[in-house]
Amino acid sequence: MSETRIDVLVAGGGVVGAALALALARARIDVALVETRAPPAFDAADVDLRVFAVSPASAALLSRIGAWPRIQALRVSPYRRMRVWERGATDELAFDAGLVGAAELGHIVEDRALRAGLWAALDAEPGVRRACPARVVRCEAGASDARVELDDGTRWRPRLVVAADGAHSPLRDGAGVDLESMPYGERAVVAHVRTERPHEATAWQRFTPAGPLAFLPLADGRVSVVWSLKDARATAVLAMDDDAFTAALTAASDARLGRVLATTPRAAFPLRMQLARRYAAPRLALVGDAAHTVHPLAGQGLNLGLLDAAALAEVLSDAAGARADLGAPAVLARYEHWRRGDVARAAHAFGLLDGLFRSDFGPLPFLRRAGMGLVQRIGPLKREFALHASGFAGRVPVLARRLG
Numbered sequence: 254m255s256e257t258r259i260d261v262l263v264a265g266g267g268v269v270g271a272a273l274a275l276a277l278a279r280a281r282i283d284v285a286l287v288e289t290r291a292p293p294a295f296d297a298a299d300v301d302l303r304v305f306a307v308s309p310a311s312a313a314l315l316s317r318i319g320a321w322p323r324i325q326a327l328r329v330s331p332y333r334r335m336r337v338w339e340r341g342a343t344d345e346l347a348f349d350a351g352l353v354g355a356a357e358l359g360h361i362v363e364d365r366a367l368r369a370g371l372w373a374a375l376d377a378e379p380g381v382r383r384a385c386p387a388r389v390v391r392c393e394a395g396a397s398d399a400r401v402e403l404d405d406g407t408r409w410r411p412r413l414v415v416a417a418d419g420a421h422s423p424l425r426d427g428a429g430v431d432l433e434s435m436p437y438g439e440r441a442v443v444a445h446v447r448t449e450r451p452h453e454a455t456a457w458q459r460f461t462p463a464g465p466l467a468f469l470p471l472a473d474g475r476v477s478v479v480w481s482l483k484d485a486r487a488t489a490v491l492a493m494d495d496d497a498f499t500a501a502l503t504a505a506s507d508a509r510l511g512r513v514l515a516t517t518p519r520a521a522f523p524l525r526m527q528l529a530r531r532y533a534a535p536r537l538a539l540v541g542d543a544a545h546t547v548h549p550l551a552g553q554g555l556n557l558g559l560l561d562a563a564a565l566a567e568v569l570s571d572a573a574g575a576r577a578d579l580g581a582p583a584v585l586a587r588y589e590h591w592r593r594g595d596v597a598r599a600a601h602a603f604g605l606l607d608g609l610f611r612s613d614f615g616p617l618p619f620l621r622r623a624g625m626g627l628v629q630r631i632g633p634l635k636r637e638f639a640l641h642a643s644g645f646a647g648r649v650p651v652l653a654r655r656l657g
């Protein structure tokens with residue numbers, strides 16, 4: 254059977270892989286995208302339980318690759334403020350979009366809307382060759398390219414393969430890349446709920462002793478709940494009837510939005526920090542959940558993955574401009590050096606924060622409140638926090654920089 258020569262083959266057409274394929278096509282790099290499942294259809298009548306807080310940097314990237322207007326046309330919910338507290342109003346942190354000179358701090362977007370918008374953008378982009386549904390079943394690195402085989406029997410010879418195939422990445426494991434892995438012993442319980450008072454386009458987060466609880470504003474006026482709980486407590490919360498669950502949420506949220514009145518069925522996701530020890534192997538680069546999974550308390554998992562995609566697209570575009578081999582070790586080392594340290598620092602910080610806010614050991618409660626009070630009062634420190642959450646701190650890839 255014949256083999257197709259190509260610059261880059263992206264394995265995995267989730268949000269990160271699809272965004273990367275579009276970015277590479279715009280840089281005139283010959284790219285193929287392989288995805289096992291056709292993207293789920295967007296359902297205007299039903300709000301997907303899986304939602305993300307999409308940062309302004311991620312929205313800038315999605316705009317530049319032609320996907321954001323399509324996603325906005327489906328459904329997004331902008332939030333302009335964020336309020337974080339532990340107990341009572343005295344130890345509250347409040348961020349406003351004006352702090353980072355933006356109209357909003359981010360958007361709450363459903364997974365289905367992101368995927369549908371990205372795949373509509375792919376329909377309009379002839380530069381991406383697509384194989385879907387198809388699965389990468391074999392990948393071998395050679396001296397000048399890789400040999401890839403799909404389950405439909407087709408064969409490809411890309412200079413570089415990108416593993417965007419999720420947290421259980423078969424490509425990463427096949428290349429023998431080790432993981433630093435730490436289960437948190439927690440699950441995130443998610444549901445959409447209706448509250449007595451409006452959400453005020455605000456993302457609410459309370460650090461409860463049982464775990465962080467987020468109320469994220471939805472376009473239909475409800476809020477999306479993400480409650481990270483130790484396994485035993487998560488099991489108990491999942492077993493509650495709706496009245497007990499809404500009452501538990503009212504108490505855990507300090508009734509900031511009044512009583513929780515109604516809920517959808519609940520779902521739960523196991524949480525684990527997982528960091529690949531290398532982001533590159535011969536003829537292979539890792540992006541998104543294949544490279545890292547982090548605690549959801551900062552809502553940054555997908556945003557970090559989209560920044561990987563923007564950084565890798567920039568490194569490969571520079572290499573193509575210099576007529577370099579896109580899978581050369583020096584090219585991949587540049588990408589790994591850019592992203593791995595940043596992501597590892599963020600992942601460890603999220604894990605530390607989670608542990609810090611669960612413990613009532615010794616002076617910790619006092620230190621937490623003092624720390625929050627300090628950040629709230631010191632303008633530049635607060636701005637720095639908000640810049641990190643927006644994705645505009647540190648070395649930002651060109652595709653993810655502020656628009657306009």
Ligand SMILES: Cc1cc2nc3c(=O)[nH]c(=O)nc-3n(C[C@H](O)[C@H](O)[C@H](O)COP(=O)(O)OP(=O)(O)OC[C@H]3O[C@@H](n4cnc5c(N)ncnc54)[C@H](O)[C@@H]3O)c2cc1C
Nearest residue numbers: 265267268269305306389418419441541542552554555556
């Ligand atoms: C409860 C919870 C809440 C979260 N909230 C947020 C949030 O608010 N903000 C945020 O930024 N992140 C959040 N995250 C993290 C976010 O879900 C992930 O980081 C993101 O979905 C990862 O995207 P991805 O494209 O890397 O991987 P995936 O979405 O897993 O996509 C991988 C794709 O690869 C395909 N695939 C697998 N194997 C193959 C193969 N061999 N060949 C071809 N295709 C293959 C799969 O079909 C899949 O479509 C949250 C996570 C959880 C658990």
